[in-house]
Amino acid sequence: MSQPTRLDTITGLAAPLMRDHIDTDVIIPSREITSPSREGFGPKLFAPWRYVQPGGAENPDFILNRAPWRQARILIAGRNFGCGSSREMAVWALKQFGIDCIIAPSFGAIFRNNSIRNALLPVELPLERVQELAREAEAGPLHLRVDLQTQQIARVEGEPGRPTAAPIPFEFDADDRDMLLTGRDAIDRAWDHRAAIDAFEEQDRARRPWAWPDAKDASLPLHGIRVVEFTHMVMGPTCGLVLADLGAEVIKVEPIAGDATRRLLGSGSGFFAAFNRNKHSLAVNMDDPRGREIVLRLVAQADVFSENFKAGALDKWGLSYAALSGLNPRLVYVSHKGFLPGPYEHRTALDEVVQMMGGLAYMTGPEGRPLRAGASVNDIMGGLFGAIGALAALRRRDATGRGGKVHSALFENNVLLMAQHMMQFAVTGKPASPMPSRISAWAVYDVFTVKEGEQIFLAAVSDSQWTQMCDEFGFGDLKGDERLRSNNDRVRARDWMMPLLRERFAALSAEELAQRFESRGLPYAPITKPQALFDDPHLLATGGLAPVQVPADASGAGRALETRTALLPLSLDGHRLPLRSPPPSIGEHSRAVLRDLGYNDHDIETLLLQGVIGAPQENA
Secondary structure, three states: OOOOOOOEEEEEEEEEOOOOOOOOOOOOOOOOOOOOOOOOOOOOOOOOOEEEOOOOOEOHHHHHHHOHHHOOOOEEEEEOOOOOOOHHHHHHHHHHHOOOEEEEEHHHHHHHHOOOOOOOOOOEEEHHHHHHHHHHOOOOOEEEEOOOOEEEEEEEEOOOOOOOOOEEEEEEOHHHHHHHHHHHHHHHHHOOHHHHHHHHHHHHHOHHHHOOHHHHHOOOOOOEHHHHHOOOOOOOHHHHHHHHHHOEEEEEEEEEOOOOOHHOOOOHOOOHHOOOOEEEEEEOOOOOHHHHHHHHHHHHHOOEEEHHHHHHHOHOOOOHHHHHHHHHOOOOOEEOOOOOOOOOOOOOHHHHHHHHHHOOOOOOOOOOOOOOOOOHHHHHHHHHHHHHHHHHHHHHEEEEHHOOOEEEEEHHHHHHHHHHHHHHHHOOEEEEEEEEHOOOOOOEEEEEOOHHHEEEEEEEOHHHHHHHHHHHOHHHHHOOHHHHHOHHHHHHHHHHHHHHHHHHHOOOOOHHHHHHHHHHOOOOOOOOOOOHHOHHHHHHHHOOOOEEEEEEOOOOHHHOOOEEEEOOOOOOOEEEEOOOOOOOOOOHHHHHHHHHHOOOOHHHHHHOOOEEEOOOOOOO
């Protein structure tokens, strides 16, 4: 980090100036304030604030029974805090008081977000102006008004009212003066005691390693984005997988017993391990009000909320889009469902259901034998489109300051897969035949059974490839046959041409055919079983498989194992997106998440003992 510079103005430290003179929608506490130099750094400031649930109902148990002034989030904002080392220095200083800092480039950006708009007044106060106000405040509280555009402060006679628009009135008294000067002193101390700050950061890094990503994590495109995930099976977890691999902090909220996907057998035994890497697990009892409180605190600070439960299933816990967008207007809410809103939306959908009703099973199997595809294609596609929608909504939020709702659906995924066959019918007037009996667009494009019963896929999809294949294998008679001159000619001749090719290739081994097709640059492929991909030389050479340790409760095998897992099929600047952490154990990060939300160790252990959260033993 570059050397910081001292500040000539007290910017963004005017925390008490708002107080209770603005209509408060919600205050988000997030860390315990423990000042070593000033007793009671904040009870006067934070006591008036209250928590109001979406819809207007007050919930005093949510915050007030925890002495809200002890847990506060401080906002640093204003034109001097858009970037640069001075901002970093101030953040370091405030962390010495245990204060979590939010950075925002302007008051406008803050005000659009009700979840943090009541944190700090982003006003710049030159030190001499603070001293002048402090002298005036000796005679009693001052009623002041600030114009956020001009940064001008004026004294107002009488009691301030409750404004509906800027300029915003506030009081400034001797305590507030001390608060501001304490903030300035903190910055000075941070400069003078760099070693102490480094030690503090090292302690925090050891206590909360997940909050201190290394340099390669910080370089990932979604670094700094927090995702709260209420998902199971494949579709929703795939969305979280994509966002996590791109660098987002994805917190997977699970029941105390863990996501039921962890315990699936058979074809589902690999689901959890495959789609939940790079995530953190918070195990919480959502039927307990204290558990819901934890999640609401988490969502209030989140950028994305992702879920794939049946419509309305989360409403009972106050996790509907309407409720959460009221709590956090900047939130992007991603719902993964079977169908987009319409006549089918009430139906329960599975990947196989939509494959059958969406034409994919018909196109995959032989005539009269519809067959599902051999992978969870719609579930995975649904998660991909959920992630794409989330990225689009985040980009829009950059411009508007507001989040929104993204809806991804299995059935509509499947329709997109069938779009080419639908368009084929529109163009030709003839329905597409299932793949085993289709009229191929290319003449040689099929699986061949060869020597010793082996199978191999061979293709020649252009006229030049046809010529290359005939030259390689000495098929001069076929090369010179006028009936086979063009690809379309060969498509029309498949009935008699393909049996000839099958007969001629049958005498050769799959390995020889692969080598000879490879030498000519012709398309071919061995018929590979999934387990063989673990040892695929291309995947191993290019880093497409990453070593991973799967904990016992994250695998249908019921035991811990070391294996390799497939990374996302893309690279950024020539590098594959890394596996930063393995699939988590149940509640592996519960303690860390709660500490990050401001819970102290005593509260956390109490919640564990009372079954509100789940977590492994601290030193297990």
